[in-house]
Amino acid sequence: MDVVDIARWQFGIITVYHFWFVPITIGTSLIIAIFETMWVRTKNPAYLRLTKFFGKLFLINFAIGLVTGIVQEFQFGMNWSDYSRFVGDVFGSFLAIEGILAFFMESTFLGLWIFGWDKLPRWLHAGCMWAVHIGTLLSSYFILAANSWMQNPVGYEFNEQTGRAELTDFWAVMANEVQLVAFPHVVTAAYLTGGAFVLGVSAWLYLRRKTADEDRPVYLTGVRIAAWVTLIAGAGVAISGDLQGKVMTDVQPMKMAAAEGLYETSESCAPFSVFTIGTPDGKEEKFAVTVPCLLSFLGTGTFDGKVEGINPLREKYAETYGTDPGAAYYHPEDYVPIIPVTYWSFRFMIGIGMLSTFGAAVLLWFTRKGRRPKAKWWGFLALALPFTAVAGNSFGWIFTEMGRQPWVVYGLMTVDNAVSPGVSVGEAWTSVITLVVLYAVLAVIEFGLLVKYVKAGAEPFVEPPDPSLRGSSQDDDAPLTFAY
Numbered sequence: 075m076d077v078v079d080i081a082r083w084q085f086g087i088i089t090v091y092h093f094w095f096v097p098i099t100i101g102t103s104l105i106i107a108i109f110e111t112m113w114v115r116t117k118n119p120a121y122l123r124l125t126k127f128f129g130k131l132f133l134i135n136f137a138i139g140l141v142t143g144i145v146q147e148f149q150f151g152m153n154w155s156d157y158s159r160f161v162g163d164v165f166g167s168f169l170a171i172e173g174i175l176a177f178f179m180e181s182t183f184l185g186l187w188i189f190g191w192d193k194l195p196r197w198l199h200a201g202c203m204w205a206v207h208i209g210t211l212l213s214s215y216f217i218l219a220a221n222s223w224m225q226n227p228v229g230y231e232f233n234e235q236t237g238r239a240e241l242t243d244f245w246a247v248m249a250n251e252v253q254l255v256a257f258p259h260v261v262t263a264a265y266l267t268g269g270a271f272v273l274g275v276s277a278w279l280y281l282r283r284k285t286a287d288e289d290r291p292v293y294l295t296g297v298r299i300a301a302w303v304t305l306i307a308g309a310g311v312a313i314s315g316d317l318q319g320k321v322m323t324d325v326q327p328m329k330m331a332a333a334e335g336l337y338e339t340s341e342s343c344a345p346f347s348v349f350t351i352g353t354p355d356g357k358e359e360k361f362a363v364t365v366p367c368l369l370s371f372l373g374t375g376t377f378d379g380k381v382e383g384i385n386p387l388r389e390k391y392a393e394t395y396g397t398d399p400g401a402a403y404y405h406p407e408d409y410v411p412i413i414p415v416t417y418w419s420f421r422f423m424i425g426i427g428m429l430s431t432f433g434a435a436v437l438l439w440f441t442r443k444g445r446r447p448k449a450k451w452w453g454f455l456a457l458a459l460p461f462t463a464v465a466g467n468s469f470g471w472i473f474t475e476m477g478r479q480p481w482v483v484y485g486l487m488t489v490d491n492a493v494s495p496g497v498s499v500g501e502a503w504t505s506v507i508t509l510v511v512l513y514a515v516l517a518v519i520e521f522g523l524l525v526k527y528v529k530a531g532a533e534p535f536v537e538p539p540d541p542s543l544r545g546s547s548q549d550d551d552a553p554l555t556f557a558y
Contacts, residue, residue, distance in 0.1 A: 078493050080502035081153040084509065088145055089475070090468050091513050095139030097467050098460075100214065100261065101268010102132045103207040105303060110200040119535035120292040127532035128272060128296075129187075131524060136184070138520045145509065153502070157482055157492030164230055164241045165220045172216035180209025192539035214264075215257055222253035224483050225474075226325045232486075239486065252325060255318040262310030263427065263467055269304030270430040270459040273297055273437065275528055277456030281448070285531065290446070292532060297456070298441055301434040304459070308431025315424070316372065323373035326484060327382045328391070328409070329477035332416040334369055335362065337384045344369040344381040350417065384410055395485075411479040419473040427466020430459045 075083075106128050113121035147169065150158045158165075183205035190199050223229075229246030230239045241247070276296030279285055285293070323330045331337075335350035346368035370379040391409040433455050440447045478484055482492040 075499075077497055077499055077502050078490055080499065080506055081493050081497070082489065084153065084502070084506045085149055086472070086475075087506070088142070088149065088509060088513070090471065091517075092139065092142040092146060093467060093471055094464055095135050095142065096214075097260075097264035097267035097464070098135050098271050099132070099139050099268075100207070100210045100264035101266070101303070101307075102128060102135070102271060103203065103210055103268075104265060105268055105272050105300060106132055107200065107203040107207050108299065108303075110203055114196050114200050120295050122538070123292055123532040123535055124276075124296050127527075128275075130527050131271075131275070133184075133188070134520065134523045134527070138516055141516065142513065153494055153497060153505070154482075154492050155494040155496075157487065159238065160487055160492070161224075161239055161483060164223055164239055164247065167241055167244070168216045168220040168223075168247070172213050176209050176212035176216060179212065180206045183209065193541055195541055196538075211261065214261060215253075218257050218260060219247055219250065219253050221474075222250045222256050223247050225256075225478060226250055226252040227483060227486055239483075251321055255314060255321050259311065259314035259318050262307045262314055263463075263470065265307035266304050266311055266427070266430055267460070267463040267467055269300045269302075269307055269434065270463040272300035273304055273434060274457045274460040276300060277437070277453050279528070279531055281450060281453035289531065294441065294446060297437060301438045301441075304430055304434035304463075305438065308428060308434065311427070311431075319372050320375055323381060326478065328384070328387045329411070329416065330373055331382060331384045331387060332411045332413055332477055333420040333473065334381075335413060335417050336369065336381060339383040339386045340370065340381050342370065342378040342380065343367040344373065344379070346372065347417075384413075409480065411477050416473055416477045419469045419476065422469040423466055423473055426462050426469065430463040430466070433459045433462075 106125055109121050109125040109128070112118065113125060150165075183202045186194065187199065187202040187206060190202065194202070227239070228250050229241060229243035231242050232238075233240050247253075273296075276293045280290050280293035280297060319330070334344075334347050336344060336347070343366060345362075345364035345366050348363045348365060350362040350364075367377040369381055371377050373379060373381045388410055395409070437452060437456055440452055480488045480490070482489045
């Protein structure tokens with residue numbers, strides 16, 4: 075393996091690992107905000123108990139996600155310095171705004187939420203978690219704007235003297251057509267994942283033998299609310315994914331063709347591949363099970379729409395970007411992503427991810443009208459949903475990034491030209507091995523902490539201080555309280 079391969083593996087491992095935590099953070103922050111708001115409105119103790127219980131799990135996940143996310147930015151300068159030099163004027167702007175504005179916002183309000191239980195009015199304290207959630211959405215938007223620019227570069231001009239892409243239109247990047255469909259797709263997938271996480275934990279505690287009978291209604295409340303969030307988010311994922319597929323067909327036709335194993339252009343009525351076997355070199359289809367005309371509808375919105383195939387696009391890119399293996403761009407055969415990876419990651423993203431939506435619908439049905447099921451099977455089903463949701467998210471990002479290959483910035487820079495020229499194979503291997511070991515340790519810590527606090531369950535209800543009553547029955551000198 076050369077440095078490029080090692081650097082790609084490192085970036086892939088760290089990115090997928092980091093994104094285990096991101097959707098759970100976004101989704102659970104919304105659900106915790108809902109729980110606390112409902113407690114403020116109804117004074118139902120169950121909502122406060124769920125708020126504090128899942129607040130602990132949220133903080134554990136947030137901390138690990140923060141640590142793993144920092145490494146992402148270091149990689150740009152260490153393994154991908156030529157890429158950073160090329161896109162820095164564009165990419166750096168959005169990462170800086172994300173850090174200074176969005177991340178500081180969510181961190182500040184999260185601190186107020188943790189330490190403000192006896193200092194802030196209840197409605198304001200609940201508002202802090204809503205602010206945390208808004209901060210996570212802003213972070214997502216700016217990071218996705220940078221990623222969408224890599225998928226579809228807009229709002230820039232190339233400076234031939236410096237060899238850099240320079241930002242000329244900030245709002246063109248913010249309103250990139252890829253960004254406008256990617257953001258709702260990623261966020262609804264995060265809501266689905268957060269809902270599945272809360273659903274799985276609540277269902278397990280509801281069915282656990284050690285759980286007191288008086289606590290079971292609390293967890294059943296968590297099951298019902300989380301199942302509704304998961305179900306609604308699943309519908310949002312499907313709708314936004316359909317829109318994203320149409321934009322992808324327009325701006326990245328090779329990615330769509332690779333996702334479907336479509337080798338030759340279909341002028342009309344392109345079939346959707348349910349299962350395809352191709353030759354090892356990825357040039358020809360050997361066997362396929364298809365649904366007639368469905369791909370045309372998914373890609374263009376009409377059943378007779380044209381969808382370009384892999385082989386004609388290969389020739390088109392060779393003509394556009396060159397065929398000299400020693401030139402700045404790849405040999406034409408390498409303008410095609412790895413077909414098995416894109417084909418199957420696309421299906422795993424849809425199939426495994428949407429299992430969570432189906433599971434949420436099943437659980438809502440069996441808990442309808444106050445029913446309290448006791449069968450163990452639905453508890454195991456609920457416990458599996460967080461893993462299917464996280465897996466669906468991971469396969470989605472694998473498809474998004476691998477489907478763009480060999481480009482690191484679509485049409486402008488290939489991966490070979492993005493890697494740091496001064497990094498040796500030994501240094502790259504040392505970095506990969508060190509980070510994999512470190513992340514394995516962090517995974518053990520994360521899982522151990524989650525298991526510990528999940529087993530502990532929700533704490534008994536204790537009425538928190540209400541600062542709005544101070545001056546009457548409350549103590550003005552009450553110390554600052556750390557919530558956990």
